[in-house]
Amino acid sequence: MADATEIRLPSYDLTGKVALVTGATSGLGRRFSLILAKAGARVAITGRRVERLETLKAEIEAMGGTAFPIALDVTDTKSIKDCVDATEKALGPLDILVNNAGMNVQALPADVTPEGFDTMFDTNVRGAFFMAQAAGRSMIARGQGGRIINIASIGAQSVLPGLTIYCMTKAAVAMMTRSLGKEWARHQINVNAMCPGFIETELNSEWFSTEGGQKQVKSWPRRRLGVEEDLDGTLLLLASDHGRFITGALFTVDDGQSL
Secondary structure, three states, rough: OOOHHHHOOOOOOOOOEEEEOOOOHHHHHHHHHHHHHHOOOEEEEEEEOOHHHHHHHHHHHHHHOOEEEOOOOOHHHHHHHHHHHHHHHHHHHEEEEEOOOOOOOOHHHHHHHHHHHHHHHHHHHHHHHHHHHHHHHHHHHHHHOOEHHHEEHHHHHHOOOOHHHHHHHHHHHHHHHHHHHHOOOHHOOEEEEEOOOOOOOOHHHHHOOOOHHHHHHHHHOOOOOOOOOHHHHHHHHHHOOHOOOOOOOOOEOOOOOOE
C-alpha cells in the first residue's frame, strides 16, 4: 500500500509513445489524433483521403507535435500490414492503436442489400480485427505490451432504429474487444473499447439540424448532443499508464442517451 506522501495525481503524459489512429481524416479520428499528439505521443495518422491527413499533420506540428500521414484502406490486409510497418519505420515501435475507422449505411432491415451488408462488415469488423491483429503481433514480438482502443458504439448493446447492420458490426467489435483482452492479457496488451453515444461531427450535423434530428435529441435525458472533446478523458485513460488495470472493458460514454 502506498504511503500518503507517495500519492500522485494522474498524468496522461504520453511522451515517448508511438500511436496509430485509423480513420483520422475527419470526426473522432481527427480529434483522437490531436489529443494523443498534444499528450506527447508521436502519431501515425491514417486514412484514405491523404490530402486531409496532410492538413492534420500541419495542425499537429503547429502545436509542437509529431505526426506521420499514411494512406490506409482497412479493407485491404496488405494495406494494413504496410501501414504498421511504415509507422514503426518512421516513428518507432507501436505502443497505442486507436482502431477508429468505420462506416455506416442507414437502411431499414428490409432494404439492406448484400453489397451494403458486406461493405459494412468488411470495414467495421474485418478491418478492425486485422488492424488489431497487425498491431498485436508487433506488440507481442516487441514484448513490451501496449494499448489497443477499439471504437464501438452504444449500438453494440442498444437498438438504434434504422441502423441494424451498423449495430451488428459494433456488437462484433465489442466481443472482439473482450476476447482479445483475455487472449493478450499475458502479453501485457490492454484491449478496451469506447462505446460513444451520438457525438456531433461533420457526418451527422446535417441530420441533427432537421426537425427529426431535433426530436431525437429531445428524447435523451439531457437533451443534448455530445461533442468530440467529451471523449478526451476516456481516450487518455485507456491510452496511458493509468489504464494499466483495465482490459477487455467496454466504456459507454453517451451522457445517458442509452438509458
